[in-house]
Structure formats: structure tokens, C-alpha cells
Amino acid sequence: MNIEALIQEAKAAREMAYVPYSKFKVGAALLGKDGKVYRGCNIENAAYSMTNCAERTALFKAYSEGNTQFDAIAVVADTKRPVPPCGACRQVISELCAPETKVILTNLHGDIQELTVAELLPGAFSPEDLDA
Ligand SMILES: O=c1ccn([C@H]2C[C@H](O)[C@@H](CO)O2)c(=O)[nH]1
Ligand SMILES: [Zn+2]
Known part of the structure; x- marks a missing residue:
């Protein structure tokens, strides 16, 4: 699946937002390495x-269905x-996606910012930090 199609999935997910308080709808689409898409x-x-x-x-x-390997999230x-x-x-x-996973941030004007999970949160607290 290409980036444009994944963004379309995120837009469709956004329509399901339950936002009676903020009225601010957000959609996400997570692309599994097996091609499955999880909308949120x-x-x-x-x-x-x-x-x-x-x-x-x-x-x-995705995790609740046993899918933990992803190519991208929009x-x-x-x-x-x-x-x-x-x-x-x-x-x-940062914890649930591999560092090289693509992160595609966008808006309704079509502006797109593409980065990696590693770039999204430098210095993230990680499972290794729990080891003394
Ligand atoms: O990346 C973001 C930022 C905010 N929100 C939600 C939380 C809340 O419902 C609303 C306003 O903050 O937007 C998200 O879902 N994702
Ligand atoms: Zn959030």
C-alpha cells in the first residue's frame, strides 16, 4: 500500500472519532508488514x-490481535x-514500533511531513532503562 492510500485510510478512521468534548477529530492508519491496516x-x-x-x-x-510488525503509521x-x-x-x-518505521503526519490541506519513529521522540524512555 502506498502513502496516499494509507492517508486515505487515516481520513476514513478520523470520521469515526468520538469527540463530544473537543470536537477535534483525529484519524490514524497503521500498516502492518503483512499488508493489514489498523484504523484508529x-x-x-x-x-x-x-x-x-x-x-x-x-x-x-494491532497488538491486541497479535500484530506487532509495521511499515508505517499515518x-x-x-x-x-x-x-x-x-x-x-x-x-x-517509540516502544511499540521499530525505530525505522515511517511516520506520516498530515492535515486536510494535504501538507505532509514524513519522519521515522526514531526521529519522533529522541531520548525516549525505553524498556532497557528499567534494567539497573
Ligand atoms: O496526535 C493527536 C493529538 C490529539 N489527539 C486527540 C486527543 C483529544 O481527543 C483531541 C484534542 O486534544 O485530539 C489525538 O488523537 N492525536
Ligand atoms: Zn496522543
Whole structure:
């Protein structure tokens, strides 16, 4: 699947966002090495801090089905610049995706920023840091 098609998947995921509080819809599409695509949207809650971002929804869907090998993740929102993932998602993406995985950030204007997982969060806290 090419990048444009993955962005289309992220846009379709965005339409499912449950955002009664912020009204800010985000979509993500995670491409497995086997070609499977996992869509994710943000899901909010009246207890605001329970909100799950689109990126983490997609990743948790894939992991919960045993799929842990990915080529790329695309994220889209209605932002002026390509949507920047929040810090929590950068941390989770850093652990659950290989460093060379492509990250495609975009918006509804068609601006695209492409980087790698390694570039998304330099100095991420990692499982190795748990070893004394
Ligand atoms: O990359 C991002 C940034 C924000 N959000 C969500 C969280 C919340 O529902 C809304 C506003 O922050 O957007 C995401 O899903 N992904
Ligand atoms: Zn996030």
C-alpha cells in the first residue's frame, strides 16, 4: 500500500472519532508488514483524562490481535501544519514500533511531513532503562 492510500485510510478512521468534548477529530492508519491496516480514531470520555488518541487506538488494536510488525503509521487532523502527535503517543509509538518505521503526519490541506519513529521522540524512555 502506498502513502496516499494509507492517508486515505487515516481520513476514513478520523470520521469515526468520538469527540463530544473537543470536537477535534483525529484519524490514524497503521500498516502492518503483512499488508493489514489498523484504523484508529480518538475516543474521548466525560472523565477527560481517559481519552485515547487515534495513534494509540490503532496500535492497541494491532497488538491486541497479535500484530506487532509495521511499515508505517499515518495520522491526520484538521490542523494548520501536519498534525503533531502528543507526547504520550510519541512515547507509546517509540516502544511499540521499530525505530525505522515511517511516520506520516498530515492535515486536510494535504501538507505532509514524513519522519521515522526514531526521529519522533529522541531520548525516549525505553524498556532497557528499567534494567539497573
Ligand atoms: O496526535 C493527536 C493529538 C490529539 N489527539 C486527540 C486527543 C483529544 O481527543 C483531541 C484534542 O486534544 O485530539 C489525538 O488523537 N492525536
Ligand atoms: Zn496522543
